[in-house]
Structures are given as C-alpha cells and as structure tokens.
Amino acid sequence: MASTKQQKIAESLFILNHRQLGVLNRLYVMKCTLGDPATRPNFMPGVDKAFDSAWKTLLKKFPNFDTKTAASTLQVFTSQSEIVKQMSGFYYNLVDVLEVKDNVLDLLLRITISGVKLEITVNSELTRLYLELITNYFSMMYFLTCLPDLKAILALFNFLYEQANGKTEPSFPRMVERFTDAPEAMIKNLHLDVNAHSQIIAGALASLGDLFGRRLVRAQNWRDGLFLDILSEPAKITHTALSDQLSCELLPYEVMERWVIFGYLVIYPTLTEDDDAFSRLRLALRNSYVVVLYRDEVVHVHSLLTSFLETVWTARSTSKRLTDIKESLSVACSQAPGVHSDRQLLFYMEDLRNLLRTYSPVIQRFHVQLLSSYDAPGLEEYLRPVLSRLPIEEVEMFNGMLTHLHDVGEGRQTLDRNAQLALCDFSGLRLDWLRLQATLSAKDSPLNLSSHDLCPKERFAIGCTSAALAKKFCSDLVDAICICLFNRMDEICALVQQLAPQNAVAWLPEEMLGKKREAASKSAADHNGYGTMRQGSKNSTSNTGSGGGKGAPPIVKITPGAESFRRDRAEQTQGDRTLFTLSQLCFALTYRRDIQLPGEVFDPRMILQTELQSRLFEGLNPNIQVG
Secondary structure, three states: OOOHHHHOHHHHHHHHHHHHHHHHHHHHHHHHHHHOOOOOOOOOOOOOHHHHHHHHHHHHOOOOOOOOOOOOOOHHHHOOHHHHHHHHHHHHHHHHHHHHHHHHHHHHHHHHHOOOOOOOOOOHHHHHHHHHHHHHHHHHHHHHHHOOOHHHHHHHHHHHHHHHHOOOOOOHHHHHHHHOOOHHHHHHHHHHHHHHHHHHHHHHHHOOHHHHHHOOOOHHHHHHOOOOOOOOOHHHOOOOOOOOOOHHHHOOHHHHHHHHHHHHHHOOOHHHHOHHHHHHHHHHHHHOOOEEEEOOEEEOHHHHHHHHHHHOOOOOOHHHHHHHHHHHHHHHHHHHHHHHOOOHHHHHHHHHHHHHHHOHHHHHHHHHHHHHHHHHHHHHHHHOOOHHHOOHHHHHHHHHHHHHHHHHHHHOOOOOHHHHHHHOOOHHHHHHHHHHHHHHHOOOOOOOOOOOOOOHHHHHHHHHHHHHHHHHHHHHHHHHHHHHHHHHHHHHHHHHHHOOHHHHOOHHHHHHHHHHHHHHHHHHHHHOOOHHHHHHHHHHHHHHHHOOOOOOOOOOOOOOOHHHOOOOOOOOOHHHHHHHHHHHHHHHHOOOOOEEEOOEEEOHHHHHHHHHHHHHHHHHOOOOOOO
C-alpha cells in the first residue's frame, strides 16, 4: 500500500470541495439564465412558438426516442448552428456534475477504507472538510432538481449529438438515470451512494455534540456573562491571550446547521436508530424553516422531510418522527422570526471586519512577531522529545512547519512590502497542518490527486452576475432613498404652506377679536360682579355659532409648529419615521466607499447623486425629457 503522504487525502478533500463549489456556481448561473426571460434562449420551450411542435415530439417519449421517425419535425433544431453552441454549455455543465460525483464517491470510499477517525475536537480541519464535502455533494445533486427544463436540455443535446456523430452521447444514459429524479427519489439515491460510509458520517456529526447546542445561545446571554466584553478586565487587555480554544469553536452556526440537516438526510436510517442524532436534527429544525442550498436558493426542509417520510421512507418507526418534524415546523414558524430578526451583533461583526481590514498591517505585524517569538519555540520544545520516535514523513512535516514559522519572523524585517505579503501567506502551512491530521487519523490507502484548474470558465459569468447584482442592490437602495427624500420634501412643503401669508393672515382677525373680548370681559368684571357670567354666556353662544350650529363638532385647527410638541420622545410622528428611515438608508448606502468587482468599481454615492439629479430635474421640469 502507498503511504498516507502519497494518498494525498488532504489535498483531494481541499480540491474537491472547491470543485463542487465551482460546479454549484455554474448550475446557479445556468438556472438564472433559464429562469430570466431576458436571457432565456428563444429555442427553449415556451419562448418561440415555432419550436413548440418540435419540443412536443422530442419530449413525448423521453428518454427513448427514435430520431429517424421524426427527422422532419426536428429539422428546426439542426438548421441553426447557434443552438449547438448554447446547448453545449448547458449540457457539459451537467457532465461536470457527473464527473465530480464520481470523484467524490471515490474519495469517500478510499477514506472509509483507510479507517479514518473523525472528531471535530481532535482533527478539526479534516472533519470540517469532510462534512463540507458531504454537504456540498448533497447541495450539488439536489440543485439538479431545481433546474428548469433539465429533460429538454438532455434530450435536445443528445439529439444534436446523435445527428452529428451517429451515436448517443456517452454520458446521456447515466444522466437520465440520476438527474431526472424527484427530490424525494434523489435523497434515496444519495443515501444509496453513501450508505457504505454512513458510520463515519454519523461519527463526524455526533462529534459536534454540545458544540452545536452552544451555538443556539442568544447574544444577550453572552453580553450578560461579559463574554463579548473585552474591556471587562482592562488590566489584561495588553496581555496575549494564551487559551486552549479549539478552531472548531469558531465555526458559525449556519455552517453546522447545514452539516446536521444535509448530513442526516443522506443517512436517514440513523434517525430511527439513534435518538441523539434525531435530537440534533430536531434542534436545527426548530431554529429555522429554510436552509441555504447555494446563495439565494433555499430548501424548505420541513416540507421536504415530511414528503420524504410519507412517500419514500414509509417504515413504521417514521410515524413518531413525522409528528416531531411537524411540531418542529410550528415551533420554527412561531419562534424563528423573533430569533433571527434585528441581529445587531451581525452588524457589529461587520464593523469589526472593516476595522480588521483597515488595521490589517498592524495586526499582521503583531501576530507575525508572536508566531516567531512564542509559537515556533513552543512547538519546537514540545516536539524535541518525540521527534525521534515519529515516522520520517511526520518529521518532515513538522520540520517544514517550524522552518516556515522561523522564516516569517527573521525575514520580515529585511524584505519589502510585496515580499512580506508573500512571506505571510500561510496557505502552505495550513495545508501541511491538514496533511498532518490526515496522516495521524488514517491508515495507508492509495489515492491519485485530481487535477484542479479552479474552474476558469465561469469567471466571466461570475463577473457579469456580480455586477448585475451590485447594480440592482444600489438601485433598490437609491429608489428607497428617493422615495423617503421626496416624502420628506412634501412634509416640509406642507409645513411651509401653513406659514404662508394667505394661511397665516387668516388667523390675525380671530386673534385680535379674542384679545378685545378678553379686555372687555375684564373691565366688565371690575364694575359688575356678575359680568363674568354674562360674558361667559356670550362667549359660549359665539363659540357654538362658530362651530357650525348647535350640536355640531368643533372645527379642529392645527397651529403651525404643533408637530414639534410631544409629551414623550417615544411618540414618533410621521416626520420622525421618515427621517429615521432616510438616515438608515443613507447609512447603508454609504457604509462602503466603493464596491469592488472583477474589472470595475462601483461608487454608491455617485449612483445616488446621479439618480437624485435626474429625478429632481424631472420634478422641476416636467415638460423636459431627460435623455
């Protein structure tokens, strides 16, 4: 057998995770292209009626179809060479899915044969990448059920390929068998794929243990326990914190939630055999009613589990699980909105990220000095007694890590800026650490390293999609700001209108008449004791007459400036709400000075300025059209 170093398990895990993300991105772009009427090809079903009869003939007996019997009907496809180019991109994206699927299953088999023991608190990086591999594999395969016109793509490209080459495309039978299933059947097939590895997957998920439960603690509880307060002990703020905190403690809850839900979906029989496993799944189901599949694509996991238990997995033991899942859905619908809304801590985390980007040279210099002065000597001291008893491969890994840590501290002072950045690239050190975990966790097993080109094909599509999303995001914010701004302008104009001469002068006669009446009533009270009563009766008569008749409600007149008086600051007027919304939107738009994308940079403030100028010009000159 080959050695663990020759197996390259660590490298394969790293590469296949990236390849799956690349394939997922291509499937996402493909779904957006087919789902958007502006980018959907005109030869696809439902766009151009000239292709309707050909599509009916092609899909009527899918996948078994005789091209010779209906060659005249399908001539509309073969007459246009542009169709072959566009269909090739769609079809070979699916071929890549099939290739990555084979590589993932091969890697899972070799890891299982090697006897790897996965424990998140022991070999955290290896366990994290393994669970990410399972999660990305589920996401990639399940995403196929979300693609529109999948059968049409397979059928049309196979027809065009058969017309050009005289035989069926080699991957077509396998893709028809696996890619056209319903979501419930897809989960069952995924379980059959990884059933041989269910024990190691269940062990990795079980190692999450209390770590997953601690992620559900509210931020307020952390604040009460001074967990987030670094100033609670000011004397220790300048001291280096030397703790035994594991890297797994820094995993986000959303990541572990996907691990638990997607992981147990592919090994669903474990849920009936292991109550602890189902309790972890139930905890995740009660915290949210959707799980992110990729970007803005989500899975309504409760309905998926319910339909799966009712149609595919119909064992007797599933009735109680089905009841628990429905109860978890009701709990999630009632509690999850309150838990996930107004997450102020996330906003503070984004502020912290910006501070780290701003002061990254200072922080980097501190940690580099710490690595060379503490970590490297400490690691060397721990390894000195045991290096003689370790295998040669592990000794080489440790020596390489020590050499890199020493070189960082010694070479930083004599190098220029670019060389310092290259020296502080710890990707090689992280890969060595991952190799070491794989070596210490597995037996010998041969595995050839797959080629990895980082998927350059979709870089242009990613750039275009990113630019479109950035423009749409800025445009939505600008539209909301303009609406609030013009609403505020209307409110200001209404307040100014109250103080206009034609409205303010109308109050003067009434004020003067009121003052004369007060003076007359006062003089009458001095000469006659009952003058006040008589004057009061006159005033009441006059007030009744001014109210529009006996029994009519009095006319309420709003005095200019009344909107500024209030008993409590908590009482917000419409103007307060408009100003608050406007300030929040402006803060969101100007939070980043620029948005950097591949090949271009967006300035949100310039977009707002241009849009405001255009709308103000249209409002002030309604008869002039702005080009």
